[in-house]
Structures are given as structure tokens and as C-alpha cells.
Amino acid sequence: MTPHDDQMLLDTPFASRVQAACELREWESWKGYASPIAYEDVELEYFAVRNATGVFDLTPMTKYRISGPDAAAFLNRLLTRDVGRIRPGRVGYTVWCNDAGMVLDDGTLFHLSPGDYRLCAQERCLDWLLTSALGLDVTIADETAEVAALAVQGPTSCATLRAMGLDGLEALRPFGLRHYPFDGGELMVSRTGFTGDLGYEVWVAPAHAEALWDALFAAGRDHLIRPMGNAALELARIEAGFIQAGVDFVPAEQVVRHGRARSPFELGLDWLVDFDKGHFSGRSALLKERAQGSRFRFVRLDVEGNKPAAESFILNKRGKTVGHATSAAWCPSAKRNVALASLEMPWGRPEDELYAEIYFSRELRWTRVEARCRIIDGPIWDPPRRRQTPAPDY
């Protein structure tokens, strides 16, 4: 871990380049690191992701290196997915739960080489990892500060990276990993991201971070590359329908009030839970939940009109509150007003008539609308290029 003795907010290894590019100088703290909300203009940055290439500094993402003889067994007991199915050189999206089957966090597991893993998480969870390691021969190291990373996302991302010299990258399948020599060191590329589009994440040692930024932006000039901040990423991830810890659910370790945590089923993540792989933390509780029914349903809503239903109550046709929106945005590419919402059971069935109670102000006049919501079944933004291999060239 990097100490905070000298400065309140830490700099990532890309700081010199990020600070130079960040015209708006709007910063926020992301796990203790200074992270730009926007560089120049949120819309331009968002459209770079959808139409060209957006670059996002994701170094502050919490990263744990997990190795040792029991690493695979440890992870299989920690995560709800069958880790045995994530082969070396592959990445898997996953969640992990406490004993009560409540989600602690979601993240991605990188199987770097046989028995050697990296777990990327939104939250810090070293205590839970060490707890889960009791009695097992496994080494866990927080390598958040030791690995610098950029997300390179958008239709021209593959072309940009190839122009930077990453030959053959178009053959990399979604959730695959590749290594390239770079700047006298090594660079790892994964075909992963948080935008729901064609995109990559590039991982290097901090010493090569500035060289990576420079090479990337030089290669991407003709591909309309642009750095992007948290606001544009937030818009892209809502459009992709991805949930975020701390926003769409409260990580179970941080919950204070009874009943505020959510299970994977209550977040629509049933597909991540594998009851056939053997024991994992929360399994018994989740089996019970599966048998007895969940308390909540997580839905993606298409809200009438163009006013984002941020923090809105969701009402049934009688006007009774049956849930609330956790994230919402007008999504320019999908051309839909999307809200992610947590509803009390049994609400959220296809036949339910639901409304979002939206408040908005125009020149200091507040207006309230009840906008009809329709449940979106299936993806909101899912361009074919996201999955195509070889990755299309733009």
C-alpha cells in the first residue's frame, strides 16, 4: 500500500499526463487516488468511447495477487463462480458473498498463469480475503499500487493498440489475455472493460506508465483517441447495464442497517452462482434463498421521456412505492432513458405497470412527473463488435 503521509490524494503513475490533459481540473477521490471526473467535456468523452477510443486511468482499482498451492481452491470457496472454468490466460466476471449470501463486491478474476491469479475489485477487501485464507496455503498481496492500468475502450481501440505495435491483438477473444514486450518491460492486455463495447485494459509496471500513455496517444491520434473521466464512464456503464458496488448495492461489509445488503439473486446475477461446484461462502444461505424466494428483484427500466430517473422512487399503478432507482441516465447511443432499479418482490414482473417518480428543475421551478417504466429484457447497448473475433477494424 502507498502511504498517504505526504498528500491527501495519491497520484497514479499516469498523473503527469492526466494532469496535463485534465483541462477542467475536476477531481474526485477514487479509493484515495485523485481521479478526474472529466477532462474536457463529458459528452465528447462519452462519444469517444462509442465512436472512437476513450482512455480511462483505472489504476486505483483494487488489485490483489493470489497465488500458492491452494490458490484455486481458495478462490473457488471465495467466489460464487466455478473458478476451474476460468482457464489460464482468461478473465472472469464474478461476485463474492459473506456467510449470509450477501454480496461483498463484484470484480474480475484474471488467471494470469496456472495457479497465479489477480482479483480486481471495487472495494478493499483484504480482511475478507485473509479470513477466507485461514487454514489454507495461499499468498495474498495487495498490488494496487504496483500495477498501472489504462482502459482503452471503443470501436477504434483495437486499431489504436495495433498501431502501437500490439500485433495480432485482433485475434484476442473477449475475456482473453495477452502479453507483449514494451519499453524494455512487459505489457499485458486483456479484452475486458466496463463500457459494454469493444475495448481492452492494458496493464504495466508503474515505471512504464508514462511511456504507455505517450505511445498510446501517439498511435491513436488518427483514431480520434481521447482521455475520459469518471462521468463519461458512468454513462457508458449504465448504458451497458452494468452494476457498480456502492451505487447499485451496498457492499455487505459496509452495511449497517439490517436488510440493506443484497444477494446475487437480488442483483440479477443468478448466472454467476454455481451450486454444483462444491462449497463456497454463502452457499447454504443462497440455497435457502433459492428455495424460499428473494426479497428484491433487480431490473433495468426503460423510462418514458428524457429526464433521468436518478434516485427516483418506483411506484406501482396505485401509487405505492415498490422500489427505487439506483442508477439512471439518458443513454445517447441506445437512445433510451435507462434506470437500474431495486424492487421489492414480487414487483418487476412483465405485466406490472410501473412508474418512476422524477423530480427535475428548470430555471428554479421544480416539476414532478410520474414516467411510465418498461422492463428491459435483454441488453440495452450490445453492439456486435463487443464480441466479434477478430475484432473489427474501424
Added chain:
Amino acid sequence: MTDAAYDALVVGAGHNGLACAAYLARSGRKVLVLEAGEQPGGLAATREFADGFRVSAAAHLLNMLSPELVKDLALERHGLAYAARNLKTVVLPGDGRQLVIDGDRLAGASASDQAAFAEFQRRMRRYAKVLNRFCARPFPRLTERRGRDNWLLAKLAWDVRTLGKADMRELLRIGAINIHDVVEEKFENPLLKAALSMDAVLGSHMGPRSPNTVYAYLHRHLNDAGAGSALVKGGMGALGAAFAAAAEASGAAIRYRQRVTRIDLADCRAAGVTLADGSAIAAPLVVSNADLKSTFRLVGPLNLDAGFVRRVHNFRARGVTAKLHLALDGLPEFPGLDPTDAGSRLLAAATMDGIEGAFNHAKYGECSPEPIMEISIPTVHDDSLAPPGKHVLSAVAQYAPYTLKAGWPAGREAFMRSCLGRLEAISPGIGERVIAAELLTPPDFEARFGVRGGHWHHGEIALDQALFTRPVPGANHYATPVPGLYLCGASTHPGGGLLGLAGRNSAKAILSGEDAS
């Protein structure tokens, strides 16, 4: 699943495991008890430590065994006999003074102490009676709001309320505080205060000023109405044998030299056990008499939720109690002690500060240079334990922490010297009478009896590990997070001390179909 030859396997033939086996067998289950050692009883054992000299290996005085259980299992018909009952307690500080406690009577204390002691005993007996009612059955669940649990909780509240205003207030005042403060305000005599403090700290990683030592005191006096401090004829192993005979008479089978190395699971349920020789025995129900930590090592952390493993890991079970055994060529003399009292329960302690000082060392991973001891010379009452004219001395000695900074091979010699030094002070010349000596340390208890941490009670008897939280949430109703696996040892409510109730309660919970909460 149903073709198993046994309905239930009990891991360990300690007295609780045998009690549980007896009740399960009585209900018609086919029960097999698997014991790693060669004799029944677990820590209720008699051990020949020198040629012809035998002694109780761990606890040497029986003062808690449930009279109800003795009757119910017909333990006396199955061989339990007492060589002596209602032993006096004599405090010997080693400077010629002494205090004799004989029931409610004191010899060597002031009249005001005598009166205060009678009142103290009366109150403690009332409190123990209330507590006892809740130890004799599985503790009711607090959150499930089942009818019978609500009824039992209401009864507990009623029992406390009907103590009367004065006694109830006093219970609520002292129930969670330390024994030092309580006896300090009630008594003058330092020897009396030391004796009462010892009752609260024997077997525990606690000193007189540790919180909730009053609860530990009450736990020790749960069954004062029984035989008092008693010596079992033939040593404590005879108690184990009586339990074994009772279990077998009920229809349970017992196999010795069968070390269980794994509790087997099938589809995340208990399905049997694997033994050290690699053979497996299947059964739909496995009941573990082993301590909490050992039991879940047999299950393996990968088969359990991580939060539960953390609770098991944090269960406090660091033994501090050692056992000194001496073979003597004659009865030692204790200056000032009436020779007829040599077979009493002798306490080597002088003041509460002395006990606290002895405990301080244990906190920092050191043995006490001036140990406190509970001494018994059982051969005064039972000549079967030593050759004619010879004697054995058995002493429970504290504090000898399980995790010793200097390491146990080195610490053993030093602690033995400290104990012998303390003995020499209360019985000058005893050293010359010693034919053979043995010191069993907490690591020895772990190695010989399989108790992780070498804690005689399988874990501290303290309010955070007692009643409805014993041993840990998730395993506090004998059922565990692994369906089909139950606990029945001293790790469970109401805990250790040769009560036998944990085993019976466990059988009750199993037969009433309890599952983990």
C-alpha cells in the same frame, strides 16, 4: 445413504460423547463411538505415571457432575464410586497460617467473615440453581420466536425475578463483573478471598480481576448440591469407564484406537468419517465430542463459510493449566495442618494479588514463577492408586500458557521447579520424598487428548462464549453449518468441568431435529 450400518457416529469417547451416545442409543439409533485413545473418558482419565503409581490425568476432583445425569445413566450401577465426598478446602499460604472451608463453615476466619461467607454461599447457591436450570437443556433460541423457546426464556426471566428484589439486584450487579471486586467488598480474610478467586480462575486464562470471573465462579458451583468436591474411586478414569459402561448398556458400540482424520461430506452434508488407517465409515449423522477447533479441522475450511471459520479461529481456547504428578515414598507433612486433613483439597495461594501476579506472566507468554495450585493427595482416601505406604500428589498448577515465549521443552523444567518450590514452602521436605515426578503441560494435553490449545474446558468459560453464544454463533445449538454434523463436547453449552450435560443436551437437540440457525 440409508444402507449405512450405523445411524450415528460419535467422534471421541469423552464423557460427553458417551453421554450423547447413550441417549441416542436409547432412542433406538445404532450408534458407534470412535475413540483415538485406548480408554474411555477423554480428559476424565486415570494414568500410571510411575511404576505402581496412578493418578487422575487432568481434573482430579469431581464437583460439577450433574446428579440428575448420574441417576439417569445409572452411573453408580455402572461402577462410579466415590473414595471421598464433600472434601474440605484448606488454604495454605506457606507461612504457617491456614484457613479451612468446610461447607459453609470457616475455621481460621473472623466471625464477620463467617457470617458474610454464609450469606455469600446462600446467594451463590440460589444463582447457581437458576443457571443450572438452563444448563440442563439446550439453550432456547432468541431470534426464531418458537413457542417453546419463548416459554423457556419467560421461565428464565421468571426465575431471575423470583429471586426477590435484593438477590436479583445483586445478581444483575455482579453477574458480569470480576470476582476480585466482589470478594474484596465482602470479606476481610486474604486467604478466603484467595480461595474464592481460585474457584473463579482455575482452568481459565483469567485472573481475579478479569471481567466476568463471577460467571466462571458460578459455573464451577453449578452442582454444589451434589457430592461437593469428591474423589472418584480409582481416579477419574473410573468415571470415564462408568460412562462407557452406561453407553454400552444403552446399546452403543465403542471402538478404541480409531483416530478420525476426516469428517466426510457428500453433497455438502456429513456422510461419515475417515480413520487414520484410511478406512471410511458411513453414517448420516456425525456427532463430534472433539473441541470446536479440532472438529472443524476435520471438516476442512474449504467446506465451511469463511465467516464461520473466522469465528471458530477466534474462539478463545488457550490452555493455561498444567498438571503436576508426584510419586511420594510417604505422606508429606504440612506444618499447621491437622494430619487428618491431608486428604483435603489444598490450595497453594496467599492473596488475590498473588494470583493476579501469577496470571500477569501468562498474558505475556511466560509461566508464573510463583504458581497457584490446587492439590490433592488421593491416596489418603484411595489406597488403590499407589503401592502400600506410598502416596501420590496431584496438583492443578497455573499459569502455564499454551503458547510459551521461551518454547515448551525449555519451559517445562523451569515450571516444574517453580511448582516444587511452592510445594516445598507449604510442605518443607517434600522434595526428598519424591520418587517420580511428571508435569503435563497444555501442549501435552493437546497431544494426548486431542484438545486444540490444551484447554480443559475446550474453550474459556466466559460470558461471550457461554449460554446461547457457546461456542460460536452458527454452532450454538449443537447443530453446525454442515447438515448432519453436530457437536456434543465441552465446547458447547453448558461447557466443560465434567458436567456431562453438553452430551445429553446435544442428544436432545439431535432427537428434536435442531438445525443450525
